[in-house]
Amino acid sequence: VLSLANELRTRFSAVRDQTEALAAPLSAEDQAIQSMPDVSPTKWHRAHTTWFFETFVVLPHLPDAEPHDPAFGFLFNSYYETVGARHPRPQRGLISRPSCSEVADYRVAVDRRVAELLDRIDEFDDTTQEEILGLVELGLHHEQQHQELILMDIKHVLSINPTEPAYRTGFDRLEVDTSEPAGWTSHDGGIVRIGHDAGEGFSFDNETPRHDVLLQPFEIADRLVTCGDWLGFMADRGYHQPTLWLSDGWHHICGAAWDSPGYWFAVDGEWHVFTLDGVRPVDPAEPVVHVSHYEADAFARWAGARLPTEAEWETVAAGDAVEGPLVGEDPQAAPLHPTATSDSGLQQLYGHVWQWTSSPYVGYPGFTTAEGAVGEYNGKFMSNQIVLRGGCCATPAGHTRPTYRNFFPPHTRWMFSGLRLARDAA
Numbered sequence: 075v076l077s078l079a080n081e082l083r084t085r086f087s088a089v090r091d092q093t094e095a096l097a098a099p100l101s102a103e104d105q106a107i108q109s110m111p112d113v114s115p116t117k118w119h120r121a122h123t124t125w126f127f128e129t130f131v132v133l134p135h136l137p138d139a140e141p142h143d144p145a146f147g148f149l150f151n152s153y154y155e156t157v158g159a160r161h162p163r164p165q166r167g168l169i170s171r172p173s174c175s176e177v178a179d180y181r182v183a184v185d186r187r188v189a190e191l192l193d194r195i196d197e198f199d200d201t202t203q204e205e206i207l208g209l210v211e212l213g214l215h216h217e218q219q220h221q222e223l224i225l226m227d228i229k230h231v232l233s234i235n236p237t238e239p240a241y242r243t244g245f246d247r248l249e250v251d252t253s254e255p256a257g258w259t260s261h262d263g264g265i266v267r268i269g270h271d272a273g274e275g276f277s278f279d280n281e282t283p284r285h286d287v288l289l290q291p292f293e294i295a296d297r298l299v300t301c302g303d304w305l306g307f308m309a310d311r312g313y314h315q316p317t318l319w320l321s322d323g324w325h326h327i328c329g330a331a332w333d334s335p336g337y338w339f340a341v342d343g344e345w346h347v348f349t350l351d352g353v354r355p356v357d358p359a360e361p362v363v364h365v366s367h368y369e370a371d372a373f374a375r376w377a378g379a380r381l382p383t384e385a386e387w388e389t390v391a392a393g394d395a396v397e398g399p400l401v402g403e404d405p406q407a408a409p410l411h412p413t414a415t416s417d418s419g420l421q422q423l424y425g426h427v428w429q430w431t432s433s434p435y436v437g438y439p440g441f442t443t444a445e446g447a448v449g450e451y452n453g454k455f456m457s458n459q460i461v462l463r464g465g466c467c468a469t470p471a472g473h474t475r476p477t478y479r480n481f482f483p484p485h486t487r488w489m490f491s492g493l494r495l496a497r498d499a500a
């Protein structure tokens with residue numbers, strides 16, 4: 075237990091520091107804005123991840139612990155009904171106080187308390203030790219999820235500014251001029267096992283239990299759909315052919331007047347894209363990103379293919395290493411945008427875009443939620459959302475795995491979402 079506590083203490087510092095490194099290029103003004111209800115201010119993410127440790131790790135376990143500030147439980151609870159009332163999500167951008175520096179103080183204070191708890195771990199009985207260590211582990215993976223949210227949310231915030239400011243400057247993007255046409259990886263189908271094995275390291279509850287699934291023979295594209303592919307869809311009036319679209323999707327794109335991916339806009343007839351490094355012309359070789367499930371589904375139909383199911387995706391991905399341009403220790407050195415590939419074989423599983431599947435987000439057979447507040451983490455969102463697989467250019471290294479189930483409503487696209495195609499075997 076002591077070595078596990080020590081290891082967690084080291085990882086705790088690293089993960090907490092990485093959040094601060096992501097926020098470092100942002101001014102206090104940048105960090106306060108909420109540009110739409112789905113987006114949370116950077117300052118809120120920094121405080122909420124701290125609230126998670128304070129509420130679930132420190133206060134219930136450290137005997138003399140008091141809340142850092144009695145108002146923070148109301149301001150920084152995201153969605154946990156079990157722990158009480160909270161400030162409305164769409165109004166997070168109206169909170170000018172606490173200031174960024176007061177949030178920084180909050181982080182330091184809670185960091186000290188978590189470290190103290192881990193130092194004193196041997197004062198607790200076995201069950202409590204296990205509970206504390208499990209909650210710290212969960213808190214770290216929770217904070218890594220919010221690190222990705224910080225990047226996707228600030229991208230939206232900055233994109234609203236008519237001066238189109240970049241999150242950072244000076245990053246040298248690797249140029250890959252060509253991308254080969256997609257090839258196909260085939261699978262014979264049959265009974266396969268998917269989901270996370272209990273005892274094989276950390277997973278969220280929604281990745282379990284591991285279970286059997288029957289697959290028909292299928293093929294899956296060995297690379298992601300590119301901007302060049304997407305320009306073909308647009309040129310063929312893909313956004314204007316109702317027969318390509320799900321009914322909900324057609325209504326959504328008509329209402330939202332979408333005719334291109336998120337963050338695309340035309341300048342003198344040429345498509346440009348807003349990125350965390352600022353605006354530049356669309357690169358046809360790069361994977362397309364910021365498309366909704368509706369758009370991904372329509373594109374796949376137009377291409378004579380379909381989206382993979384999550385079981386198909388996991389089955390082909392399971393043998394491959396989890397690697398790619400994920401966000402490492404120095405976030406400012408990561409591409410923070412999907413990159414093209416000219417390599418052959420199964421490519422771009424991780425570190426580029428979250429890949430839409432055709433699978434609704436529901437519990438696996440035998441799925442149960444934990445008792446208490448932590449049981450609200452995943453299970454209660456299993457309605458009207460779609461699973462995405464992989465991991466994107468904003469995902470922290472070490473945070474994703476083949477069994478990881480991300481999920482979003484089908485009309486959303488402010489996260490780094492893209493697609494790879496699949497089809498039934500001939």
Ligand SMILES: [Fe+2]
Nearest residue numbers: 122152216220
């Ligand atoms: Fe959260």
